Amino acid sequence: xxxxxxxxxxxxxxxxxxxxxxxxxxxxxxxxxxxxxxxxxxxxxxxxxxxxxxxxxxxxxxxxxxxxxxxxxxxxxxxxxxxxxxxxxxxxxxxxxxxxxxxxxxxxxxxxxxxxxxxxxxxxxxxxxxxxxxxxxxxxxxxxxxxxxxxxxxxxxxxxxxxxxxxxxxxxxxxxxxxxxxxxxxxxxxxxxxxxxxxxxxxxxxxxxxxxxxxxxxxxxxxxxxxxxxxxxxxxxxxxxxxxxxxxxxxxxxxxxxxxxxxxxxxxxxxxxxxxxxxxxxxxxxxxxxxxxxxxxxxxxxxxxxxxxxxxxxxxxxxxxxxxxxxxxxxxxxx
Amino acid sequence: xxxxxxxxxxxxxxxxxxxxxxxxxxxxxxxxxxxxxxxxxxxxxxxxxxxxxxxxxxxxxxxxxxxxxxxxxxxxxxxxxxxxxxxxxxxxxxxxxxxxxxxxxxxxxxxxxxxxxxxxxxxxxxxxxxxxxxxxxxxxxxxxxxxxxxxxxxxxxxxxxxxxxxxxxxxxxxxxxxxxxxxxxxxxxxxxxxxxxxxxxxxxxxxxxxxxxxxxxxxxxxxxxxxxxxxxxxxxxxxxxxxxxxxxxxxxxxxxxxxxxxxxxxxxxxxxxxxxxxxxxxxxxxxxxxxxxxxxxxxxxxxxxxxxxxxxxxxxxxxxxxxxxxxxxxxxxxx
DNA sequence: ATGAAAGCGCTAACAA
DNA sequence: TTGTTAGCGCTTTCAT
Numbered sequence: 127x128x129x130x131x132x133x134x135x136x137x138x139x140x141x142x143x144x145x146x147x148x149x150x151x152x153x154x155x156x157x158x159x160x161x162x163x164x165x166x167x168x169x170x171x172x173x174x175x176x177x178x179x180x181x182x183x184x185x186x187x188x189x190x191x192x193x194x195x196x197x198x199x200x201x202x203x204x205x206x207x208x209x210x211x212x213x214x215x216x217x218x219x220x221x222x223x224x225x226x227x228x229x230x231x232x233x234x235x236x237x238x239x240x241x242x243x244x245x246x247x248x249x250x251x252x253x254x255x256x257x258x259x260x261x262x263x264x265x266x267x268x269x270x271x272x273x274x275x276x277x278x279x280x281x282x283x284x285x286x287x288x289x290x291x292x293x294x295x296x297x298x299x300x301x302x303x304x305x306x307x308x309x310x311x312x313x314x315x316x317x318x319x320x321x322x323x324x325x326x327x328x329x330x331x332x333x334x335x336x337x338x339x340x341x342x343x344x345x346x347x348x349x350x351x352x353x354x355x356x357x358x359x360x361x362x363x364x365x366x367x368x369x370x371x372x373x374x375x376x377x378x379x380x381x382x383x384x385x386x387x388x389x390x391x392x393x394x395x396x397x398x399x400x401x402x403x404x405x406x407x408x409x410x411x412x413x414x415x416x417x418x419x420x421x422x423x424x425x426x427x428x429x430x431x432x433x434x435x436x437x438x439x440x441x442x443x444x445x446x447x448x449x450x451x452x453x454x455x456x457x458x459x460x461x
Numbered sequence: 462x463x464x465x466x467x468x469x470x471x472x473x474x475x476x477x478x479x480x481x482x483x484x485x486x487x488x489x490x491x492x493x494x495x496x497x498x499x500x501x502x503x504x505x506x507x508x509x510x511x512x513x514x515x516x517x518x519x520x521x522x523x524x525x526x527x528x529x530x531x532x533x534x535x536x537x538x539x540x541x542x543x544x545x546x547x548x549x550x551x552x553x554x555x556x557x558x559x560x561x562x563x564x565x566x567x568x569x570x571x572x573x574x575x576x577x578x579x580x581x582x583x584x585x586x587x588x589x590x591x592x593x594x595x596x597x598x599x600x601x602x603x604x605x606x607x608x609x610x611x612x613x614x615x616x617x618x619x620x621x622x623x624x625x626x627x628x629x630x631x632x633x634x635x636x637x638x639x640x641x642x643x644x645x646x647x648x649x650x651x652x653x654x655x656x657x658x659x660x661x662x663x664x665x666x667x668x669x670x671x672x673x674x675x676x677x678x679x680x681x682x683x684x685x686x687x688x689x690x691x692x693x694x695x696x697x698x699x700x701x702x703x704x705x706x707x708x709x710x711x712x713x714x715x716x717x718x719x720x721x722x723x724x725x726x727x728x729x730x731x732x733x734x735x736x737x738x739x740x741x742x743x744x745x746x747x748x749x750x751x752x753x754x755x756x757x758x759x760x761x762x763x764x765x766x767x768x769x770x771x772x773x774x775x776x777x778x779x780x781x782x783x784x785x786x787x788x789x790x791x792x793x794x795x796x
Numbered sequence: 797a798t799g800a801a802a803g804c805g806c807t808a809a810c811a812a
Numbered sequence: 813t814t815g816t817t818a819g820c821g822c823t824t825t826c827a828t
Contacts, residue, residue, distance in 0.1 A: 130806085131807095140814075142806085142816085142817095143808080143816080143817095144814055146806070146807055149806095150807080153813065155813065172574060174576070174805050175575060176576055180509075180512050180805080180822085181808085181820055183820080187552075187575075195539060196537055196540055201536050204530060204555075208530075208557060209557065217572075219522075219553060220553060222544070236547060236552075237552075239508075240522075347736055376740075382741070382744070402710070402740075405713040405714045406717070407713075407742060465820090465821055467822095475798075476798055477801090477822085477823090478798065478799060479797075493798085508821085508822080511820090512820070512821035515804050515805065515820090515822070516804055516822050517804090517822085
């Protein structure tokens with residue numbers, strides 16, 4: 127049987143409270159500290175975090191609910207988060223909800239039952255009702271990628287509007303005036319913002335755009351293929367901006383299947399996954415999101431809410447907005 | 462305060478044992494069952510899994526240690542595993558060890574301290590010493606992708622040798638006799654197996670191959686780029702087989718940068734990630750691994766060890782070996 | 797089938 | 813600083 131705190135007490139002749147105090151960083155007389163450490167060593171003692179959790183009502187576990195783990199944007203962020211949380215003693219329970227609101231709710235409930243100390247969520251359900259259990263329990267919630275009105279939570283966002291606007295401006299500067307948008311679902315926040323950026327760029331340039339240049343896809347590879355084919359078939363756009371990675375890959379598939387030459391026949395700006403962009407021929411110019419930075423902010427915020435001083439914990443919920451970057455490839459033709 | 466089993470007892474006038482028995486699927490008189498259910502409903506009772514865990518010494522949590530979450534092969538498997546485990550009430554704590562033996566060991570120790578009921582591992586350290594804590598505690602271990610001598614564990618593998626052999630045979634049948642191998646690290650099991658398959662195909666065909674056609678890469682994108690450039694520069698191979706996804710992407714980058722036309726100038730067979738293969742121009746022929754099947758086997762095995770009958774738990778450790786598939790694209794030229 | 801009671805390993809309040 | 817004690821919420825004998 128594994129040694130318990132009692133064994134250590136017996137071995138050292140000290141009381142339970144002293145051992146517990148030692149384990150929790152309290153003050154212990156030097157002489158006793160040595161004794162305790164020797165006993166711990168000898169008996170291979172390790173605290174039972176479950177027992178501690180029962181007492182403290184904290185599991186040192188954080189739940190993460192994301193739409194799709196098979197998505198480099200998500201997995202990069204999670205890798206970063208997990209790394210930081212683990213170094214602080216927190217386990218990360220990940221739940222992939224397959225971009226399904228129902229599954230998302232189930233995942234949150236599951237995590238709540240598991241007594242996660244807090245939750246990190248890239249929300250699918252825009253109303254945020256799925257987060258209620260954590261809200262009611264007053265356990266910290268950190269949202270990624272979109273803020274939700276009415277949910278008390280910190281948020282780490284990317285400036286999607288600016289991202290899209292800069293991309294379109296780059297194309298406009300290259301002389302393109304008819305630019306297609308392979309956009310995302312109309313009810314998805316990030317997609318809305320990227321669409322806004324598209325329009326803002328045209329407005330700032332004082333140029334007109336046409337509704338037919340806009341394709342509202344579904345953020346999937348399949349949707350990217352279809353959207354690209356539609357834009358090429360039905361319009362005379364000379365450039366296309368694709369607003370997420372899956373659709374960018376889909377667009378590349380479409381381009382390949384139609385035998386379109388990139389840059390000569392069509393200019394393209396993609397989104398995310400630098401490595402994919404470099405593997406394309408020619409190299410794709412893309413908008414990249416700062417996943418490491420997002421992860422760091424998310425982890426730091428939840429740790430602050432969980433382990434910070436009382437003032438820190440009580441701070442008003444904050445929203446961090448990060449900027450994207452454009453990495454230039456060879457997929458834009460100067461007209 | 463959340464309701465406890467005591468509240469339910471009080472509310473129903475029953476004893477603790479009855480409630481507990483109900484909660485654990487024991488027999489309870491119909492009349493009482495109704496009462497208990499009403500009380501649970503009314504008081505919003507939910508079992509405290511931490512308290513239960515303290516008593517039962519099980520956390521209903523499984524640790525997963527993988528080399529790299531940002532790797533579609535890993536993330537696909539994990540998605541599948543997590544899904545199944547969650548539906549059985551198990552939380553999945555994922556640790557990405559960045560293909561580092563030291564971090565891998567730390568991750569396992571972390572998971573052990575977290576009292577995970579079992580561990581799933583795609584091992585980096587081929588000696589398996591990192592798994593000791595779980596071995597000693599006699600907690601189930603399931604290995605993915607490689608078996609480890611001396612570690613009592615179930616394993617779910619892919620027939621990597623056959624995978625490579627079939628790929629090379631396909632190229633030989635197309636008339637290629639000088640086939641380059643963009644292989645993996647010489648000390649990595651899957652890479653060794655794939656290398657064996659390469660040689661086996663040549664031997665079966667009674668044809669010679671040259672050492673210079675073999676490049677032992679490092680399973681990274683960078684390594685793929687370099688390997689491809691080296692093979693093209695230093696040898697006269699007419700085809701290349703790349704043995705993992707990252708290097709396949711790297712090879713595509715290399716091909717693009719060197720301006721090589723695939724199939725006309727060089728035939729290629731890649732590995733994993735069907736979607737990437739379809740996005741390449743021309744579509745890549747690839748070897749795909751059955752990630753869903755792997756996930757299912759892994760999850761089923763660990764659940765069997767954890768929740769199976771005594772006979773099942775006592776069964777000799779088993780090894781499942783799954784077959785890969787070749788998905789044909791347009792990247793092979795018939796000579 | 798049900799109830800009473802002990803105890804899992806820890807923390808924390810209180811006393812010394 | 814240290815020891816004593818109660819109790820977190822549950823499961824599990826052992827009676828009944």
